[in-house]
Amino acid sequence: MRLIARALPGAIRPGVALCVYRVVEEALGNVAKHSGAKRVVVSISGRGDALHAAIRDDGHGFDLDQVKGKGLGLISMEERVRHLGGMFSIAPKPGEGTRIEIRIPLATIPPALAAESTTP
Helix, strand or coil: CEEEEECCCCCCCHHHHHHHHHHHHHHHHHHHHHHCCCCEEEEEEEECCEEEEEEEECCCCCCHHHHCCCCCHHHHHHHHHHHCCCEEEEEEECCCEEEEEEEEECCCCCHHHHHHHHCC
C-alpha cells in the first residue's frame, strides 16, 4: 500500500477526520477481502475548501449493479460522507480495479457537526 498526503490543512475537525478514517478503513478491508489487488494507493489532500481522499486498487474490479444491496460497506461509506455534506463516488472497472473518491467540505459546518463546534 502506498499513502500520499498533500497540502493537508493544519486542523481537521474530529468528525471529518473520523469519517475519512472509516471510509479508508472500509475500502482497504474490501480490497483485502475481495479484490485480489497487488497494489493500493490512498491519497489524501486539502484542495480549496475541501478534504479529498481517493483509494485506488489494481484488483479485478466488479460490477456495481451486482453488489448493490449485498452488504452495508459501500452504503455506510457513502452515508458517512453525505452526512457531512460531502460527495462520494465509486468507479469499479471489471478487470481493472476500483477507485473510490470522497470530498468533504472544510469551510462550512454541516448540521451533523454543528454540535461538535459548540461543545466546550
